[in-house]
Amino acid sequence: MINNRENMSVSERLISSRQNRQLDEVRGRMIVTACALIMIAASVAITIFLGVKGLQSFLVNGVSPIEFLTSLNWNPTDSDPKYGVLPFIFGSFAVTILSALIAAPLGIAGAIFMTEIAPNWGKKVLQPVIELLVGIPSVVYGFIGLTVLVPFIAQFKSSGTGHSLLAGTIVLSVMILPTITSISADAMASLPKSLREGSYALGATRWQTIRKVLVPAAFPTLMTAVVLGMARAFGEALAVQMVIGNTRVLPESPFDTAGTLTTIITLNMGHTTYGSVENNTLWSMGLVLLVMSFLFILLIRYLSSRRKV
Amino acid sequence: MNRKITDKLATGMFGLCAAIIAAILVGLFSYIIINGVSQLSFQFITTKSSAIAAGGGIRDQLFNSFYILFITMLITIPLGVGGGVFMAEYAPNNKVTDFIRTCIEVLSSLPSIVIGMFGLLMFVNLTGWGYTIIGGALALTVFNLPVMVRVTEDAIRSVPKDLKEASLALGVSRWHTVKTVLIPSAIPSIITGAILASGRVFGEAAALLFTAGLTTPRLNFTEWNPFSETSPLNIFRPAETLAVHIWNVNTQGMIPDAEAIANGGSAVLVISVLVFNLAARWLGTMIYKKLTAN
Numbered sequence: 034m035i036n037n038r039e040n041m042s043v044s045e046r047l048i049s050s051r052q053n054r055q056l057d058e059v060r061g062r063m064i065v066t067a068c069a070l071i072m073i074a075a076s077v078a079i080t081i082f083l084g085v086k087g088l089q090s091f092l093v094n095g096v097s098p099i100e101f102l103t104s105l106n107w108n109p110t111d112s113d114p115k116y117g118v119l120p121f122i123f124g125s126f127a128v129t130i131l132s133a134l135i136a137a138p139l140g141i142a143g144a145i146f147m148t149e150i151a152p153n154w155g156k157k158v159l160q161p162v163i164e165l166l167v168g169i170p171s172v173v174y175g176f177i178g179l180t181v182l183v184p185f186i187a188q189f190k191s192s193g194t195g196h197s198l199l200a201g202t203i204v205l206s207v208m209i210l211p212t213i214t215s216i217s218a219d220a221m222a223s224l225p226k227s228l229r230e231g232s233y234a235l236g237a238t239r240w241q242t243i244r245k246v247l248v249p250a251a252f253p254t255l256m257t258a259v260v261l262g263m264a265r266a267f268g269e270a271l272a273v274q275m276v277i278g279n280t281r282v283l284p285e286s287p288f289d290t291a292g293t294l295t296t297i298i299t300l301n302m303g304h305t306t307y308g309s310v311e312n313n314t315l316w317s318m319g320l321v322l323l324v325m326s327f328l329f330i331l332l333i334r335y336l337s338s339r340r341k342v
Numbered sequence: 343m344n345r346k347i348t349d350k351l352a353t354g355m356f357g358l359c360a361a362i363i364a365a366i367l368v369g370l371f372s373y374i375i376i377n378g379v380s381q382l383s384f385q386f387i388t389t390k391s392s393a394i395a396a397g398g399g400i401r402d403q404l405f406n407s408f409y410i411l412f413i414t415m416l417i418t419i420p421l422g423v424g425g426g427v428f429m430a431e432y433a434p435n436n437k438v439t440d441f442i443r444t445c446i447e448v449l450s451s452l453p454s455i456v457i458g459m460f461g462l463l464m465f466v467n468l469t470g471w472g473y474t475i476i477g478g479a480l481a482l483t484v485f486n487l488p489v490m491v492r493v494t495e496d497a498i499r500s501v502p503k504d505l506k507e508a509s510l511a512l513g514v515s516r517w518h519t520v521k522t523v524l525i526p527s528a529i530p531s532i533i534t535g536a537i538l539a540s541g542r543v544f545g546e547a548a549a550l551l552f553t554a555g556l557t558t559p560r561l562n563f564t565e566w567n568p569f570s571e572t573s574p575l576n577i578f579r580p581a582e583t584l585a586v587h588i589w590n591v592n593t594q595g596m597i598p599d600a601e602a603i604a605n606g607g608s609a610v611l612v613i614s615v616l617v618f619n620l621a622a623r624w625l626g627t628m629i630y631k632k633l634t635a636n
Contacts, residue, residue, distance in 0.1 A: 083456065159360065170612075269548075299455065
């Protein structure tokens with residue numbers, strides 16, 4: 034091509050460069066479109082693969098889906114094996130909801146402090162540190178829970194170690210606290226100034242402004258922050274697995290050991306034969322996790338459609 | 343005066359909550375650093391880990407972590423930047439684009455263990471590779487790609503409109519504008535985002551448990567031929583990363599000094615994340631200054 038350039042007339046050269054450019058344009062568009070389509074391919078593949086594999090225990094092995102979801106009896110290695118995962122579903126929901134109950138008020142209050150009460154200090158010190166904490170690996174949280182929290186809780190128990198639902202809840206609360214705080218702080222900071230000024234001009238105190246104006250205005254986004262935190266807590270595996278005790282009975286108090294869907298999958302996936310009934314039920318639990326994360330997304334979508342400001 | 347007292351009380355309460363958060367954060371950090379740094383030594387970082395005896399190091403695990411991170415970013419950055427460019431510049435306003443957005447949202451909110459299970463199914467069993475570095479890196483790509491796409495899209499959208507319009511007005515084609523105007527101006531934010539994402543990938547464990555495995559074969563650090571069985575660069579070997587190692591020694595291992603190793607390993611992980619964060623901020627500002635001559 035380049036060699037020929039010399040011999041071309043001016044008009045030929047212009048035409049050829051335009052053709053090159055058009056070819057380039059088409060190629061570029063194709064490359065980036067392909068990159069975007071990979072995203073679709075990955076999500077669809079995950080849904081299909083985990084869906085098919087997760088349904089195998091019901092369709093191929095004949096485990097009753099109703100028993101799977103409602104029975105409290107998990108005993109896959111017995112001569113009369115039982116595959117009820119309700120204790121783990123309960124455990125997952127228990128740690129998620131309890132940790133959200135601890136982390137949400139604390140995180141939202143911290144976010145309000147950062148944006149409304151001490152914006153300078155909050156932005157310069159607290160925000161960078163919180164963003165840093167979002168990046169701390171979850172195994173580190175689990176490990177600290179194991180070495181600090183578990184022995185501490187053991188002191189209050191008459192017998193056994195401190196592995197408990199409570200330990201799992203506290204580890205998860207600390208883990209999702211930075212997520213909730215930083216999203217809530219963004220939500221509060223993005224509220225228009227006129228809201229605050231209007232309220233102050235009417236003679237409202239800062240607390241009245243926060244309670245009656247700012248929090249209601251930011252409420253859907255604050256809830257989004259909490260739901261994102263809950264989604265993270267629900268899917269967290271290793272940190273919880275290290276401190277919760279991984280038993281298959283329903284916990285009677287927060288000090289009892291428990292198990293969650295993620296911890297049982299983590300624990301047993303390596304020990305069971307691929308393709309066995311027990312292994313297949315683990316995939317069904319993975320499917321439950323997948324469905325739950327879809328539900329969390331739907332919830333977040335619903336909340337953001339209600340966003341007012 | 344009642345409402346003023348309430349206001350004071352509320353302020354105090356918000357202050358208390360912020361103080362609790364700050365205390366938790368400072369406590370966590372100092373615990374990790376204080377306990378870990380005493381464990382850190384040149385020997386700890388450069389000795390091979392041991393399965394039963396005390397005194398093992400984290401050499402192989404640390405190498406594996408960086409290597410998997412490198413391969414993941416090698417796959418993620420081009421794909422993510424491409425996807426981001428599409429979303430910012432080419433995406434038509436239609437159902438397909440909406441669906442891609444939903445997919446990005448789905449991928450970024452999937453629990454990492456679910457991605458690990460998908461990786462086990464797809465890159466371990468279906469391909470027949472077994473536990474491999476490449477399988478782990480591909481699983482991490484699934485989980486990192488949406489982050490990269492979002493970062494790129496935001497970066498390109500925040501390039502001033504004048505630049506793009508000036509380029510188009512000069513008769514430069516769209517793709518050429520993307521290549522020569524938009525991506526160079528967006529590079530600082532893209533690099534910052536990529537480094538921050540690296541921090542997340544570096545500490546990820548659940549997705550690697552079932553894809554890169556819990557073991558590392560005997561490595562020969564003088565063998566740099568990537569196709570040799572004992573080469574550290576071989577991408578078809580199992581590889582236990584540092585984060586997985588911390589979990590492993592605490593829950594399944596039988597080494598007597600598990601806590602000391604986990605302390606040291608956690609410190610290395612947290613310090614790395616810290617370095618990634620600082621590097622991201624510093625590099626972002628520096629490149630920005632260089633490009634804009636401010």
